[in-house]
Every structure is written in structure tokens, then in C-alpha cells.
């Protein structure tokens with residue numbers, strides 16, 4: 001019998017090489033991505049910004065194994081994610097994905113929503129409820145185990161979605177504009193939560209956002225994509241100490257980074 005021992009948390013890297021994506025529609029071909037190269041080191045948090053329609057979600061869906069690239073591939077710890085048109089399921093297991101819409105099942109309470117990925121993997125009920133309860137505490141919703149999604153605010157629902165993504169112990173979290181629909185203050189609180197959760201789990205993170213300040217606050221690096229076809233135009237390192245408080249946004253270093261990225265995006269007009 002062979003036993004596969006996975007790398008400890010914080011040891012998963014993801015690389016995108018030569019990825020292009022062309023959608024075929026009734027109106028013709030849409031070239032969404034062209035020759036994307038992106039290496040994300042283990043334990044790194046990379047934010048991706050770019051104008052609406054530049055291909056951020058398409059890139060994240062390809063990295064998540066939800067959409068096949070037209071050319072190129074994604075490797076996770078050196079293992080190819082895509083083999084021809086299908087995904088290597090052993091590789092995709094390392095991933096947790098959170099989208100803008102929390103997408104919780106309305107007829108399941110919070111615990112059952114969080115535990116669903118474990119149920120689908122055949123984990124027994126006691127174990128999955130114990131794990132879901134731990135995760136609920138981790139995302140700061142300890143008192144809401146028996147609540148239903150309709151009884152929660154948008155920010156709380158997103159935290160449940162994050163807990164659900166974490167239930168599989170992903171070493172790599174892919175987040176697509178998860179807080180886009182939240183008000184500014186809730187969004188700030190959620191950014192602090194993400195920072196805390198990422199520190200606790202040591203996960204590698206790729207975070208797509210429209211918001212330049214959010215990208216800088218969360219990222220070790222901010223990657224900027226060009227308008228369609230999406231290409232990686234520029235990468236900006238963020239050398240701000242962690243943990244970061246919201247007050248970091250008032251520092252000259254933060255302001256300089258945000259200004260630089262804003263000018264760079266404006267320069268695309």
C-alpha cells in the first residue's frame with residue numbers, strides 16, 4: 001500500500017503558464033486571455049486587479065479547474081491541473097474557492113452548508129459537524145450554528161462561504177471578488193477576517209478584486225491585467241508589515257502604492 005503524504009499547509013504553489021482562452025460564441029470568437037504567466041509561491045497572497053471584462057474571473061476559473069484553457073496549463077506544486085480537457089481530481093482537491101455570490105443552500109443550516117463538501121467526500125456526520133463547528137468559530141460566527149442563510153447578513157453569508165471553502169483544508173484559496181456586494185465598512189471587516197484566517201491556515205491565496213485599496217491591503221503582490229485580451233501587465237510588490245490594521249491605509253507607503261496602481265489602470269484608457 002502506498003501512502004501519499006501531502007505537503008504541510010503553506011507549502012502549495014500554483015503556476016499559470018502560457019494560458020490563453022478563446023470563447024466561441026454565435027457572434028464569433030472572444031479572446032479573453034492571452035499568454036498568461038503567473039507564479040504564486042507557497043504561502044503568498046496575490047491580488048489580481050484589472051478593468052471589468054479583462055478576464056480576471058476567467059483566469060480564476062481556469063486556475064480552479066472549472067474552465068478549460070484553450071492553450072497552456074496550470075500546475076499546482078508542479079502537477080498539471082488540466083490533462084487534455086479534464087481536470088486531475090487529485091490536484092483540484094487542494095483548492096478552496098469563494099465567489100462573489102456566497103451560493104449557500106437555503107434549506108441547510110449554517111453547519112450543514114459548511115459541512116457539505118465533507119459530506120460529499122463521505123466524511124462521517126460526527127467528524128464533519130465537529131470540523132464545521134471549528135470553522136464557524138474561526139470565521140467569527142460561533143453563535144450561528146443553527147441559523148439559515150436567510151437569517152444572515154451578506155457579510156455573514158460570505159464568512160460561511162469562506163468556512164465552507166476551508167472545510168476541505170485547502171492549501172490554496174482562490175477568491176473571486178468575494179466582497180464586491182458588501183458595504184464599505186463590512187468589506188473592511190471582512191478584509192481583516194481574511195488576513196486573520198489566512199495567517200491561521202497558512203494558505204496560499206489568489207484574490208480577484210476591482211478595489212485597488214483592497215488589493216494592496218490583502219496582497220503580498222498586486223498583479224494588474226490589461227483590458228481584453230487579458231494579459232499580465234505589471235506586478236507590484238507590497239512591502240507592508242503584517243498583520244496589517246486598517247490604519248495602514250493612512251500611511252504614505254500605502255497611499256503611494258494605491259496611487260501608482262490607479263495611475264497605471266487609468267493609463268490604459
Ligand SMILES: Nc1ncnc2c1ncn2[C@@H]1O[C@H](COP(=O)(O)OP(=O)(O)OP(=O)(O)O)[C@@H](O)[C@H]1O
Nearest residue numbers: 023025030032051052053054055056057058059228
Ligand atoms: N462563457 C463565456 N462565453 C463567451 N464569452 C465569455 C464567457 N465568459 C466570459 N466571457 C468574456 O470574456 C471576457 C472576460 O470575462 P471575465 O468575466 O473573465 O472578466 P472580469 O475581468 O472577471 O470582469 P468583471 O470584473 O466585470 O467581473 C469578457 O469579454 C466576457 O464577455
